[in-house]
Amino acid sequence: KYTKFSICYYWINSLDQKTSIYSRLENVAIPSGEENKTAALSYDYRIMPLENTSSTGTYYCKVKWNDIQKTGKGVFVLTRDTGYINTSYGWEILVTLTVLLAVLSITATALLLWKRKAMCHLVSCPEQVLCPRRNRPNILRQKVETQLPSASPPPPPPPPVYD
Numbered sequence: 001k002y003t004k005f006s007i008c009y010y011w012i013n014s015l016d017q018k019t020s021i022y023s024r025l026e027n028v029a030i031p032s033g034e035e036n037k038t039a040a041l042s043y044d045y046r047i048m049p050l051e052n053t054s055s056t057g058t059y060y061c062k063v064k065w066n067d068i069q070k071t072g073k074g075v076f077v078l079t080r081d082t083g084y085i086n087t088s089y090g091w092e093i094l095v096t097l098t099v100l101l102a103v104l105s106i107t108a109t110a111l112l113l114w115k116r117k118a119m120c121h122l123v124s125c126p127e128q129v130l131c132p133r134r135n136r137p138n139i140l141r142q143k144v145e146t147q148l149p150s151a152s153p154p155p156p157p158p159p160p161v162y163d
Contacts, residue, residue, distance in 0.1 A: 013057040
């Protein structure tokens with residue numbers, strides 16, 4: 001009674017429309033000595049290729065005997081226009097990091113040079129050192145002027161602040 005059955009494959013789309021894919025009839029011979037025993041048989045069916053994105057849905061397998069019908073749990077399949085694309089951002093990250101570090105380095109160097117110039121710089125006169133404190137050159141000039149009559153050479157100027 002159960003050796004003859006049909007296998008039907010179908011799918012149901014997102015609009016709950018049922019579409020038959022494939023069906024076949026089976027007639028399984030029972031070997032002698034195996035009568036009245038439960039048997040499990042496997043039947044595989046491949047659906048390839050899926051035509052387009054409208055093939056998205058749940059795919060089912062149904063087995064039908066004379067008076068019994070069994071349906072599988074179903075497999076949901078999502079189809080897309082393009083397959084999986086492995087994106088690698090390694091080069092983009094490396095270039096971005098390099099540019100960022102270069103900009104930071106240039107900015108830091110410019111700030112250091114600007115601060116150094118603002119802190120202290122030399123003027124063409126060797127006996128004067130200009131610093132943010134404006135009264136310092138005047139003090140140096142006064143000391144040099146008061147020491148001139150003694151005929152001793154003026155003391156060397158103090159080293160710049162950045163040294």
